[in-house]
Amino acid sequence: xxxxxxxxxxxxxxxxFYTKEEALDCIEFEFSFETHSMIRVIQCRECDNEGHERxxxxxxSTGYWxxxxxxxxxxxxxxxxxxxxxxxxxxxxxDDESRHWNNLxxxxxxxxxx
Ligand SMILES: [Zn+2]
Numbered sequence: 001x002x003x004x005x006x007x008x009x010x011x012x013x014x015x016x017f018y019t020k021e022e023a024l025d026c027i028e029f030e031f032s033f034e035t036h037s038m039i040r041v042i043q044c045r046e047c048d049n050e051g052h053e054r055x056x057x058x059x060x061s062t063g064y065w066x067x068x069x070x071x072x073x074x075x076x077x078x079x080x081x082x083x084x085x086x087x088x089x090x091x092x093x094x095d096d097e098s099r100h101w102n103n104l105x106x107x108x109x110x111x112x113x114x
Contacts, residue, residue, distance in 0.1 A: 002041040002050075009035065016041075046074045057081045 003023035005015040014036070017023040023038045044051035044066035051064030054077075062077045069075055 002043060004039050004041055005031065005036050006039055007031075007035065008037055044069050058084070 001018070003017045003020050004013045005017075005023055005027055006012070007014050014031070015023070015026050017026065020038070020040075027033055027036050027038060041050050042053075042064045043049065045063050046069040047066060049066035049068065051066050054062045054065050054070055054075075056062055056077050057080055062075075065075055
Protein backbone atom coordinates (compact mmCIF):
# COMPACT_ATOMS: atom_id res chain seq x y z
CA UNK A 1 0.00 0.00 0.00
CA UNK A 2 1.28 3.45 -0.94
CA UNK A 3 -0.07 6.89 -0.29
CA UNK A 4 0.26 9.61 -2.88
CA UNK A 5 -0.12 13.29 -2.44
CA UNK A 6 -1.90 14.88 -5.33
CA UNK A 7 -1.99 18.51 -6.24
CA UNK A 8 -5.70 19.21 -6.62
CA UNK A 9 -5.15 21.85 -9.29
CA UNK A 10 -2.85 19.94 -11.59
CA UNK A 11 -3.71 16.36 -10.57
CA UNK A 12 0.02 15.68 -10.46
CA UNK A 13 1.54 13.30 -7.94
CA UNK A 14 3.89 15.37 -5.81
CA UNK A 15 4.94 12.93 -3.10
CA UNK A 16 4.64 9.24 -2.33
CA PHE A 17 4.81 7.53 1.06
CA TYR A 18 4.46 4.05 2.46
CA THR A 19 2.48 5.10 5.51
CA LYS A 20 -0.64 7.17 5.85
CA GLU A 21 0.82 9.07 8.80
CA GLU A 22 3.79 10.31 6.80
CA ALA A 23 1.57 11.31 3.92
CA LEU A 24 -0.82 13.23 6.16
CA ASP A 25 2.10 14.93 7.94
CA CYS A 26 3.52 15.96 4.61
CA ILE A 27 0.26 17.59 3.53
CA GLU A 28 -0.13 19.27 6.87
CA PHE A 29 3.39 20.68 7.13
CA GLU A 30 4.55 21.07 3.55
CA PHE A 31 1.37 21.69 1.62
CA SER A 32 -2.19 22.27 2.72
CA PHE A 33 -5.36 20.21 2.76
CA GLU A 34 -6.93 22.98 0.70
CA THR A 35 -4.65 22.44 -2.26
CA HIS A 36 -3.56 18.83 -1.89
CA SER A 37 -5.20 15.53 -1.19
CA MET A 38 -4.05 12.04 -0.39
CA ILE A 39 -4.95 8.96 -2.37
CA ARG A 40 -4.30 5.38 -1.42
CA VAL A 41 -2.59 3.29 -4.03
CA ILE A 42 -2.83 -0.45 -3.90
CA GLN A 43 0.23 -2.10 -5.35
CA CYS A 44 0.31 -4.97 -7.76
CA ARG A 45 0.69 -8.39 -6.13
CA GLU A 46 3.90 -9.03 -8.07
CA CYS A 47 5.65 -5.70 -8.30
CA ASP A 48 5.68 -2.08 -7.14
CA ASN A 49 3.39 -0.73 -9.82
CA GLU A 50 -0.09 0.46 -9.13
CA GLY A 51 -2.50 -2.45 -9.28
CA HIS A 52 -6.11 -2.64 -10.35
CA GLU A 53 -8.52 -5.20 -9.11
CA ARG A 54 -8.89 -8.01 -11.63
CA UNK A 55 -11.56 -10.63 -11.97
CA UNK A 56 -11.57 -14.02 -13.56
CA UNK A 57 -14.12 -15.12 -16.14
CA UNK A 58 -16.70 -15.73 -13.42
CA UNK A 59 -16.28 -12.29 -11.91
CA UNK A 60 -14.35 -13.50 -8.87
CA SER A 61 -11.67 -11.11 -7.72
CA THR A 62 -8.08 -12.28 -8.18
CA GLY A 63 -6.57 -9.34 -6.35
CA TYR A 64 -4.71 -6.27 -7.57
CA TRP A 65 -2.45 -6.56 -10.59
CA UNK A 66 -0.76 -3.97 -12.78
CA UNK A 67 -1.31 -4.11 -16.55
CA UNK A 68 2.14 -5.49 -17.18
CA UNK A 69 1.89 -8.44 -14.78
CA UNK A 70 -1.72 -9.08 -15.75
CA UNK A 71 -0.70 -9.55 -19.38
CA UNK A 72 2.35 -11.64 -18.51
CA UNK A 73 2.72 -15.20 -17.29
CA UNK A 74 3.19 -13.85 -13.75
CA UNK A 75 -0.60 -13.74 -13.60
CA UNK A 76 -1.51 -17.29 -12.52
CA UNK A 77 -5.29 -17.17 -12.95
CA UNK A 78 -7.42 -18.23 -15.85
CA UNK A 79 -9.00 -15.45 -17.88
CA UNK A 80 -11.38 -17.78 -19.73
CA UNK A 81 -14.08 -20.12 -18.45
CA UNK A 82 -12.59 -22.99 -16.49
CA UNK A 83 -14.26 -26.08 -15.04
CA UNK A 84 -16.19 -25.58 -11.87
CA UNK A 85 -18.15 -27.85 -9.58
CA UNK A 86 -21.32 -26.54 -11.12
CA UNK A 87 -20.38 -27.24 -14.72
CA UNK A 88 -18.74 -30.52 -13.84
CA UNK A 89 -21.32 -31.82 -11.43
CA UNK A 90 -24.75 -33.29 -11.99
CA UNK A 91 -25.98 -30.25 -13.81
CA UNK A 92 -28.37 -29.01 -11.17
CA UNK A 93 -29.16 -25.37 -11.32
CA UNK A 94 -27.93 -23.31 -8.43
CA ASP A 95 -28.94 -19.86 -7.46
CA ASP A 96 -26.44 -17.08 -7.89
CA GLU A 97 -25.20 -17.11 -4.35
CA SER A 98 -24.36 -20.79 -4.09
CA ARG A 99 -22.82 -20.73 -7.54
CA HIS A 100 -20.57 -17.98 -6.34
CA TRP A 101 -19.53 -19.96 -3.27
CA ASN A 102 -18.94 -23.12 -5.28
CA ASN A 103 -16.67 -21.25 -7.62
CA LEU A 104 -14.92 -19.64 -4.76
CA UNK A 105 -14.09 -22.95 -3.09
CA UNK A 106 -12.82 -24.44 -6.36
CA UNK A 107 -10.75 -21.38 -6.79
CA UNK A 108 -9.36 -21.48 -3.25
CA UNK A 109 -8.35 -25.11 -3.60
CA UNK A 110 -6.61 -24.41 -6.83
CA UNK A 111 -4.71 -21.41 -5.56
CA UNK A 112 -4.38 -22.33 -1.91
CA UNK A 113 -0.74 -21.30 -1.84
CA UNK A 114 -1.83 -17.67 -2.15
ZN1 LIG B 1 2.89 -5.78 -11.56
